[in-house]
Amino acid sequence: MIFLQSISTLFSNDYYTFWVVAAGAGIICFAAGTVGTFSYLRKRALLGDVISHAVLPGVVISFMLTGVKDSLYFLTGATISGLISIAIVDYVQSKSKLKPDTILALTLSVFFGVGIVLLTKIQHSGNGAQSGLDSFLFGKAASMSLHDVTLFSIIAIINTICIVLFIRPFSLISFDEEYAKGIGFNVKFIKYFLAMLTVITVSIGIQSVGIVLMAALLITPASGARFLTNAIPKMIFYAGFFACISGIIGVFISSTGTSMPTGPWIVVVLSSFTLLAIFFGKEKGIFARMQTRKSNQIKINNENILKIVYKTSKEGTISVPIQDIFKESSDKSIRLTLKRLEKNNIISRVKGMIVLHENGKIAAREVIRKHRLWEIYLSKYFQLEADHLHDDAEGIEHIITPEIEKHLITLLDRPEKDPHQSEIPY
C-alpha cells in the first residue's frame, strides 16, 4: 500500500522536479548506452572503467580550485582528467612493453587513488561546502538540481547526435582500423573524437550512476543489445533505449527508498534487461538456441524413420508393417515421429501398414544418398576402417546441406556405389 501511495503521489504536481530528474537521467543513460556500443565493439570495455575512475581527481581538484560545487566546473575538471588518462594509456602502450590490461589497471588505480586521497583531504578540511562530494562515488541523480539536469541533458543529446552522425567512421574503425587508414580516413582524429565523446558522457553519467558503476552503464546495454540484433544502427538504438528505461526506473526506485543511491539501482535494472536479452534474444539467445537444437532433433528423428521405412519396404512397394519399424529402431519417440510425419502428409498409416508418399520417398533417398556420399568421402580422403564409416555417416547425413552435397558430388565425380557396394540413389 505504501508503494501504491508513493506512486500516486509521484504523479502530483509536487513531483514536477522528480519527473524532470528522471527524464534527465533517462537522457544521460541513453547517451551512455549509445557511446558505449562502440566501446563494446572496439573491445575497449575496460577503457570505460579507466575513464570513469580517472575523472575523480578532476572533479575534486576543480572543487579545490573554485571552492564551489558547480556542475559546469565539475564537468570541465572531469573531462580534462579523463582525457589525460586516455592520453597516458595510449602513450604507455606505444612506448613500453607492458600488456594493455596491465596499463589499464595501473592507470585506473593511480587516478582513482589520487582522487580518493584528495577527497579525504577536503573532507577533513572542515569546509562545509564539500558535503555531498562523495555522492560522485555511487551517484545520486535525485539530488541533481533542475539547472544541472537541463545542462547534462543538452550535452547528452549533442553527444548522441554526434554518435549518429559519425556512425560510418566509428563502425569502420571498430571493424578494421588499418583498412580505414588504408583508404585514407583520418583514423587518429576519429579515434580521439570517439574518446572525447566517451569522456564527456562519462563525466555527465557519473552524476547519476557514480564512478564505480559507470563502466557498467557503458558496456551492459551494448552487450545485451548484441543478443537482439546483428546491425549496428539497431544495436545502438536498443542499447540507448534500455539504458534510458533503466535510468528512469532507477531514479524512481531510489527516490522511494530512504537515501538509496541511484547508480546501483540503475545497474540492477539494466542487468535484468540484459539477462532477459541473453535468454530471449532471437538467434543468439539461450532459448532460441534450445529451439534450434530441438528442431534439429526432430529433423534427425524424421529422417531416421523415413530411411527405415524406405529401406525395409520391399522392391516396388512403399508400405511397411508398423511392427517392422519397431524392430528396426530402438528410438523411444517413434510413435510421436510417425504421428508428426503423418500430419505433415509425408506418410499415412493404413491398417497397421505405413505408406510412404512421394515426397517422403524423395526425402528418404536424399538422406541415404548423403549417408553414402559421406562414406565415400571419408574412405577416399581419410584413413578409416570400413566398419567405422557407417557410424560417422549416421550423424553427418542430417547435417549435409544441399550445397555441401553438390560439392561432394562434384568432388567425388558423381560416384555410383558406396564403399559397401550399395548403390547411390540420385
Place this chain on the structure above:
Amino acid sequence: MTDPIIEAHNLTVLYGRKPAIWNVDFKLPEKQVIGIMGPNGSGKSTLLKTIMGIIPPSTGYTKVYNQELDRVRDKISYVPQRQEIDWDFPASVWDIVAMGRFHKRGLFKRLTSEDNDIISDSLQKVNMLGYAKRQISQLSGGQQQRIFLARAIAQQGDLFLMDEPFAGVDIATEEMIIALLKEMKSQGKTLIIVHHDLHTAQSYFDHLVLMNTRLVACGKIADVFTDQVLTDTYGGKLTTISKISQELENKEFPIRHK
C-alpha cells in the same frame, strides 16, 4: 624499366628497435601479377602496410605512381589479411563490401545508387551476391576472403595489394581468385600479392619480390625463382638476420650509428 608503379627507396621499418624491413630498394612494373614471398616474419605484410601508409617508414620512402600516397590513394585497392579481423562483428556481407565505397563518399555522404550497383557487381564477381544479407559471422574462411576481395573490387583501384589471399581458403575459392586475377590483369590492373606457397608461385606470378627482412631478390619470375635465391631467402641466412634483429631488440642498440 618503364614507369615503375611502386618504388621503395632505402626503406626501413622498425617495430620498436627491431627492423621488420631493413634497407630495401626495389621498383615494380605495371600491369603484372607480382608476388611478395619470404619466410614468416620476414616483413611481407609490413611492406604492404607501409605502401598503403598504414605503418610509417622509419627511414626512406615508398612511392606509388611516382607520387605522394595521398594523391593516388583512390587508385589503390587493399585486401587485408582476414585472420587479423574479428568476424563476430554485427555486420552483413553487404555492409563490409560497402566499405569499399567509403573513400569516395567520405565520412558522411550517403552511398548513391551508382555505389549500390558497384557493390552488387563486385559481389557478383566473387559469386557472393546471394549472400549479401548474410551475417559475416556465419561465413566460411573462403567466403570471408571473397567478400574482402569484393570490397577491394568495389574500391575500383588500378593497383591491388592483397595480403595472403590464398591462406586457409578452399580450392574452389583459390581457383576463383586466380581466374579473377587473370581477368583483372587483362584489364590492365596491377596485382601485388603476399603469398607463402612456393609450389604455386611459378604458375601465379609474372614477377617476384623475395625478402627476408632485407631484400633478397626482385625481378621476373624466370630470373628470380632459382634454387640459389630460394635457399638465400628461406635457408641459412634466416637465422643470421633474425639473430641480429633479436640482438638489436634485446640490448636496445640503435640500427645505425651517427
